[in-house]
Amino acid sequence: MSLPMSAVMLGVQDLARARTFYTEGLGFTVAQDVPGFVALSQGAGAPQLALYEWEAAAQDAGVASAGSGFRGVSFHLNPAAREEVDETMRSAVAAGGSVVRAAAGADWGGYYGYCSDPDGHLWKITTYGSA
Structure with missing residues (x-):
């Protein structure tokens, strides 16, 4: 049986802010x-990304809505070049995100940084090439 992932759902505090x-x-x-x-x-x-109001998402799953910090997951975007990593990080910050780890070269030859959305969900923006 094959079960392809169709969506990732994120609980968010402010739906309009997250949409932006x-x-x-x-x-x-x-x-x-x-x-x-x-x-x-x-x-x-590509799987869809679903944004659902935080309290409603917790209620839907039957769990408490309280909790913060690292949630044991990060999401990754893979632009083709270092300049696109930097551009994506700038766009994310301009749209309400925060830089968690500034983009820099990696020992393994790639280039990456981390940003978070307004609700603290982590996004790794990385390119694997040295260009």
Whole structure:
């Protein structure tokens, strides 16, 4: 049995703020926008990113909504060049995100940095080439 991943859902505190971050900061497009929920797309073949109000997401899963800090997960975007890493980081910050780790060269030859969305979800922006 094959179970391809179709979506990643993030609980967010402010749906409008998160929508701005993901569309203006990281370049996602809106696939669906209804009260309390936004589905975002990166194009054909990519899983959707679903934004759901934090309290409603916790209630839907039947868990407490309290908790902060590292959540044991990060999401990764892989632009083709170092300049695109820097550009993506700048766009993310301009759209309400925060730099967690400034972009820099890595011992393994790549180049990466971390930013977070307004709710603290971590995004690693990395290129594997040395260009």
